[in-house]
Amino acid sequence: MALGRKGARRIVVDGTTYRWRLRRRPTYSQALCWSPCTFAVEHADHPGTTLVVTTNRPHAGNWFERPADPVLPSDVSHAIESALRQGWRPELQGSPFHLDRSAGFAPSP
Template sequence: MTLTRKGSRPITVGGVEYRWAIRPKPTYSQGLGATMTYAIELAERPGPVLVVDTGRPRPDNWLDQTTEPVTPAEVADGIRAALARGFDFT
């Protein structure tokens, strides 16, 4: 699985370029308040995709649960945490 270029955002962490994306529309369970996820992969050599669970609902959930959007700083922290735990993007 690779991310589409359309809708993905670039981010650089530790001198390495990545792309990340959030699903454009919620899944049915996310609409009902299930946690939001986002995906990250290397920008130059797409390969394994890291899926990060935010632990909070999407801002566009159908139940009007309050939440916060995903920020680039949060994505960078997720990449660093995954690398520290041994995730290999190659």
């Protein structure tokens, strides 16, 4: 699963360049605040395994105007560092690596 270049942002962590992307529009489940916001990360030069990070906040475009903090580059950097410690190998081909940081997310009823 490769990220599209359009809308992807670059970030450098420990001297390695990555690209990350957050969906502009929420999925149906995210729009209803049933599931939290997610973003994807891949190695910029040699994309392989994609990192999919589930946050603990609603998507900013949710339909209920529920307060949502933006995903900051520092959040992405911390997620990349954590995933690397947990065994993510961004240059190797394979299934997406999931990093679940959704603890504390309260879905809407």
